[in-house]
Structures are given as structure tokens and as C-alpha cells.
Amino acid sequence: MSARTGAAPGIDTLQWSDATDAVDWDELSALYRAAPLGDKPPQALRTVFSNSLHRCLVRDAAGRLVGAGRVLGDGVDCACVCDIAVLPSHQGIGLGREIVARLVERSRGHRKILLYAVPGREGFYRQFGFRPMRTAMAIFADEAGAIERGYLAED
Incomplete structure (x- = not known):
């Protein structure tokens, strides 16, 4: 386990990014269906991720998107953690926990951090x-x- 976050071994070998410029929106849509978090069309995901204050996009060694999440926020008062998704093959290893931990840490400084859970x-x-x-x-x-x-x- 990582001393920093309690993440399971292997989490640190994944590729972590906040950038959306290289995202395959169809692949991200498929991730949300597989997670399962419902049908989120590629164009809608492009809009919501582009409008988010923080993003967390996680790829395996082969470059496959295996996890994602985002934060809506105004930079001062309110942040909202949204859409945490992990590919079923990567669930149970602490990846979702690490995505949430990173997004919460990036949101520190807001007066409140909200989310709604499944x-x-x-x-x-x-x-x-x-x-x-x-x-x-x-x-x-x-x-x-x-x-x-x-x-x-x-x-």
C-alpha cells in the first residue's frame, strides 16, 4: 500500500492525467457504461469534462482508459465531485479510492465539497x-x- 494514499500496489504504475486534449470521448463513454454509471454520450462527456475545474483520467500501461472522475467548482465556495468511474477489470484494487482522494485534495480550499453517491x-x-x-x-x-x-x- 502506498503510504501517501493507502492505494493498492499497481496504482502508481498507471498513467494519471488532468488533460482532455487526447481523450477519446467514445472510449470514455464506454467506460461509463461498463462501470456502470449509465449512458453518457461522447459529446456530452466532452462538454462536462471541458467545463470541470478538475479532472482525473487514468490509463493502464497499454494506454487503455480504466478510470475517470471530475470536479465542478467555482474555486472558492463550492466544489462537487462527479462521475467517478472505474472499469470493472480495475475495480477492487483501490483505483476509485485514489481518484476520489486526488480530486478531494485538488478541491481543498473550497468552503464545501459535495457529491452524490450511487x-x-x-x-x-x-x-x-x-x-x-x-x-x-x-x-x-x-x-x-x-x-x-x-x-x-x-x-
Whole structure:
């Protein structure tokens, strides 16, 4: 384990980048489907990653995209960790933990760092200091789908 982050062996051999200039957006879209975090079209991913304050793109030794995540932020008050995805073949080795740790560290200095988790995975984020909010509310484009997947409570 890495003393810095507690990452599993092998994490440090991966290629880490914040740059989007060489991203294959179709490959990133496939990663999100495989993770599985849903169908995120390539052009939409180009937009959201380009508009994000911080990005974390991870490639294996062969250059294959195996993990990703991003942070929306204003640089002072609020940052939001979004879209943490790890290819199934690389899950369970600490890669997701390392992506979140790096994004949280880059977001330090904001008054608050937010995220919303896949239902059932909230406990994973406690190790980074995240705590449940009592006042969080959301508007989803697909409200029925968000309720079905457990993101929204029914009134």
C-alpha cells in the first residue's frame, strides 16, 4: 500500500492525467457504461469534462482508459465531485479510492465539497470526510428514473 494514499500496489504504475486534449470521448463513454454509471454520450462527456475545474483520467500501461472522475467548482465556495468511474477489470484494487482522494485534495480550499453517491455506496465516501446532508435537494431531468434508481425520495 502506498503510504501517501493507502492505494493498492499497481496504482502508481498507471498513467494519471488532468488533460482532455487526447481523450477519446467514445472510449470514455464506454467506460461509463461498463462501470456502470449509465449512458453518457461522447459529446456530452466532452462538454462536462471541458467545463470541470478538475479532472482525473487514468490509463493502464497499454494506454487503455480504466478510470475517470471530475470536479465542478467555482474555486472558492463550492466544489462537487462527479462521475467517478472505474472499469470493472480495475475495480477492487483501490483505483476509485485514489481518484476520489486526488480530486478531494485538488478541491481543498473550497468552503464545501459535495457529491452524490450511487445509492448503497455512501459509506465508501465517509473515509474522505463526506457526511450525509440534511438539506440536500435535487431536480433531475428524469425524475421517475431517479426515484427508481434510489437517488430521489418519493414525496
